[in-house]
Amino acid sequence: MTSPYVAVLIMVALGLAFAVVAVGLSAVIGPKTYNRAKLEAYECGIQPTPRAASGGRFPVKYYLPAMLFIIFDIESVFLYPFAVAFNQMGLFALIEMVLFIATVFVAYAYVWRRGGLEWD
Amino acid sequence: MTTLAHAVTAIGGIPSLAFGESPKADFSDTPVWLSVVKGVFILVYLLLSTLLVIWFERKVIGRMQLRPGPNRAGPFGLFQSLGDGLKLLLKEDPVPANVDKPVYKLAAIIAGTLCFVSFSIMPMGGSVWMFGHHTPLQLTDTPVAVLLALAVGGVGIYGIVLAGWSSGSTYPLLGAVRSSAQMISYEIAMGLSLVAVFLYSGSMSTSQIVASQHSLWNAIPLVVSFAIYLVTMVGETNRLPFDLAEGEGELTGGFHTEYASMTFAMFFLGEYINMFGVSALATTMFLGGPAAPPVISLIPFVNGGWWGLLWFTLKLWFFIWFFVWLRGALPRVRYDQFMRFGWKTLIPTALVWLVFLTFIRGANNGWLGTGAIHVGRLTFYWSTIIIIVIAAALALVVASVWDARAQRAEAAAAEPPPEEVDPYAGGFPVPPLPGQRLREPSLTASGLPEAPARVVPSEEVHHG
Numbered sequence: 001m002t003s004p005y006v007a008v009l010i011m012v013a014l015g016l017a018f019a020v021v022a023v024g025l026s027a028v029i030g031p032k033t034y035n036r037a038k039l040e041a042y043e044c045g046i047q048p049t050p051r052a053a054s055g056g057r058f059p060v061k062y063y064l065p066a067m068l069f070i071i072f073d074i075e076s077v078f079l080y081p082f083a084v085a086f087n088q089m090g091l092f093a094l095i096e097m098v099l100f101i102a103t104v105f106v107a108y109a110y111v112w113r114r115g116g117l118e119w120d
Numbered sequence: 121m122t123t124l125a126h127a128v129t130a131i132g133g134i135p136s137l138a139f140g141e142s143p144k145a146d147f148s149d150t151p152v153w154l155s156v157v158k159g160v161f162i163l164v165y166l167l168l169s170t171l172l173v174i175w176f177e178r179k180v181i182g183r184m185q186l187r188p189g190p191n192r193a194g195p196f197g198l199f200q201s202l203g204d205g206l207k208l209l210l211k212e213d214p215v216p217a218n219v220d221k222p223v224y225k226l227a228a229i230i231a232g233t234l235c236f237v238s239f240s241i242m243p244m245g246g247s248v249w250m251f252g253h254h255t256p257l258q259l260t261d262t263p264v265a266v267l268l269a270l271a272v273g274g275v276g277i278y279g280i281v282l283a284g285w286s287s288g289s290t291y292p293l294l295g296a297v298r299s300s301a302q303m304i305s306y307e308i309a310m311g312l313s314l315v316a317v318f319l320y321s322g323s324m325s326t327s328q329i330v331a332s333q334h335s336l337w338n339a340i341p342l343v344v345s346f347a348i349y350l351v352t353m354v355g356e357t358n359r360l361p362f363d364l365a366e367g368e369g370e371l372t373g374g375f376h377t378e379y380a381s382m383t384f385a386m387f388f389l390g391e392y393i394n395m396f397g398v399s400a401l402a403t404t405m406f407l408g409g410p411a412a413p414p415v416i417s418l419i420p421f422v423n424g425g426w427w428g429l430l431w432f433t434l435k436l437w438f439f440i441w442f443f444v445w446l447r448g449a450l451p452r453v454r455y456d457q458f459m460r461f462g463w464k465t466l467i468p469t470a471l472v473w474l475v476f477l478t479f480i481r482g483a484n485n486g487w488l489g490t491g492a493i494h495v496g497r498l499t500f501y502w503s504t505i506i507i508i509v510i511a512a513a514l515a516l517v518v519a520s521v522w523d524a525r526a527q528r529a530e531a532a533a534a535e536p537p538p539e540e541v542d543p544y545a546g547g548f549p550v551p552p553l554p555g556q557r558l559r560e561p562s563l564t565a566s567g568l569p570e571a572p573a574r575v576v577p578s579e580e581v582h583h584g
Contacts, residue, residue, distance in 0.1 A: 002152060006155070006260075007159070007240060008237065008241075008260055010259075011236060011237050011239070012233065012234075015163070015237060016233045018167075018232065018233075018236075019229045022209070022386070023225065025382070026213055026381045029210065030209075030211055030213055030381055040218075041217075041218050041288060041289035042372060042377045042378060058293060058297045059297075062298075065301045065459070066301070068463075069304040072308045073307065073311065076308060079315045079474070083315045083316075084323060084324055086322065087322050087481075090485075091482065094478055097478050098475055098479075101471055101474065101475055108467070112464070117463040119455065119459045119460060
């Protein structure tokens, strides 16, 4: 029996083929007319400044959820093996899991208290 | 996978520990060409479902808003979305001058590719005979299948971020950062709600999770996890009331503002197929996957085989209907409300619920003492009952504290407004509320005496 991941790769290949064919087909059969105004960015006729694609800036507060995400997502990833192996591991797993969640909760309460979860 | 299993073994210190139970579905009689056939089947199934769901959504929302919805093309307007798709295919695909062209195209292809992949692990039915081979109606299954689905969803965000970043325009950039912040915020709560399922099923293989629900669907014992998953799946797919990434009033089209023709269609398709993806995961994790609904399952021949596909599709469309119903019934939330709800409500709820479930699970395994009472054929451990009582008491205490705080805040907000107002206090004129007196602007600067306060009759304010 082949690896189960071969089938996943087959699905990726099929999806990719569909997307590439669809996008390529529209590029081939779609009309092409040149108009300079059509190629401008969606704005009221001016060029957006600063240009987003080359070093554009966006509000710094978006970084904060990204950093907090790393902490809490790693936590949930650590909880997966615990949860799966819970029945085999016995009381040890229960105590360990509760201690782990309590530790993360301290970090969570700290972030909340310091205003890290406030959006405005 | 094996590396992960070894890592877990090393951490746990128990050498005999296997990483959960291996997949239940048997793929030993499935040659590679049959996997390709099943892959094509999934592709066609999803594309047809997308055509149908766009029509379904427009029709249901039309009815909710007292209008007929699409009804011209074909019977009941069924060919409407087919026509729309063909129109998109025949349109020009202009590439704006500002964009980073390779990444711009790549983003659309990522969005149109990865949405299909999470379906490869969904059990869509029982075992069937297909071209002389006995094979499950599921493309593949691995011991960490659900992790695979979550990972594919995570990579799917790249399509949105790259689209916004490469467009070289302001609205797509803002839409993309909004969308990614939104998706990663809700992914935490989603991941935590799934931990409960792994705890109950003892596996991350989808077929094993389905098999573990044969007596009771997970949605009933894990009702809080199910509710959290329902909310987060709407946030994950950027659907109303959480479609802040494309709030038309603020960001025009969001991350796909600069896209047209088939590249736009890829994002559109990706959004709808992602809806099917999260719905299929919800079906698998909480509603018993392709198992027949409780009472109907008593009929002997409707379980398993091709019948599973019917039940799976019905459950899928139940969630799709839920999505459409939300869109028709709820207004869009504000971004700060959305983030606050995710970070301050969903995550702590999921964590506390998980701790509670852990104790219940441990008590049911008899780790916290084996004293028990017997009611008929059922056995209840004392420890389970004690934990439920403690949890209920704690919930009551927290609820009453919360309620008292809310009441205090309400009392503070209900303070009567002042009798006399200065209309220029904020630097610009503000009309008085009914019953309030207006203080005349002070004229002392010009040397004139201060004017007496004038009473504004409330009638005049009402109609003026």
